[in-house]
Amino acid sequence: MFENENTRIILASGSKIRADLLENTGLSFEIHPAEIDEASIRDVFKSTETDPADIAEILAESKATQISELEPDALVIGCDQILTLGKEIFEKPTNKDEVYNTLFKLRGKTHTLISAIVIVKGGEVLWRYSERAELKMHEFSPEFLGQYLALCGDKVMTSVGAYHLESFGIHLFEEIRGDYFTILGFPVLALLKFLRKEGYTQS
Numbered sequence: 001m002f003e004n005e006n007t008r009i010i011l012a013s014g015s016k017i018r019a020d021l022l023e024n025t026g027l028s029f030e031i032h033p034a035e036i037d038e039a040s041i042r043d044v045f046k047s048t049e050t051d052p053a054d055i056a057e058i059l060a061e062s063k064a065t066q067i068s069e070l071e072p073d074a075l076v077i078g079c080d081q082i083l084t085l086g087k088e089i090f091e092k093p094t095n096k097d098e099v100y101n102t103l104f105k106l107r108g109k110t111h112t113l114i115s116a117i118v119i120v121k122g123g124e125v126l127w128r129y130s131e132r133a134e135l136k137m138h139e140f141s142p143e144f145l146g147q148y149l150a151l152c153g154d155k156v157m158t159s160v161g162a163y164h165l166e167s168f169g170i171h172l173f174e175e176i177r178g179d180y181f182t183i184l185g186f187p188v189l190a191l192l193k194f195l196r197k198e199g200y201t202q203s
Helices: 016-024 040-044 052-070 096-106 143-158 168-172 190-196
Strands: 009-012 074-084 110-121 125-136 173-177
Touching: 009 125, 016 040, 040 052, 052 110, 052 125, 074 096, 096 143, 110 190, 143 168, 168 173
Parallel strands: 009 074
Antiparallel strands: 074 110, 110 125, 125 173
């Protein structure tokens, strides 16, 4: 609706929430999820002093570049999100035990979410951006956690923090500082600002 006629946009992500957020902007786009070994890339940098924001951008760039090689005429959007607690970098939980471990580690503490976007066209990086949000969970009880997980089911395993802020996950938190879209893993306002500035969308 709002993009210029010659603009073709591809979202290199299989995330439903990112697709929903981008669709809500009114832009036309295609979805071509990238297939990279994210865990291996993270492992290379987790043992170094690399800023987690840089890791998120490297992962986002890897995804966008992979799809850009297949679709060189398109603007390809790569995204990634990293959760840190102190120096520890978290992975998405893959089973219920990991969900419990993640949430009990975060309980009563403030953690950081870093969301990155990289846009690539014709194999060239046109723009990169990352933003942080700080979230503090309250000291919830085991009984509360059981109720929360019963309500959410396996959906919590689609989030690195094992929570859905846009749904029942809001009950986990005591304080939140940061952009809502960044917390959901897709800083849409910054993306739209770039697209307008560069003439890819109407201004």
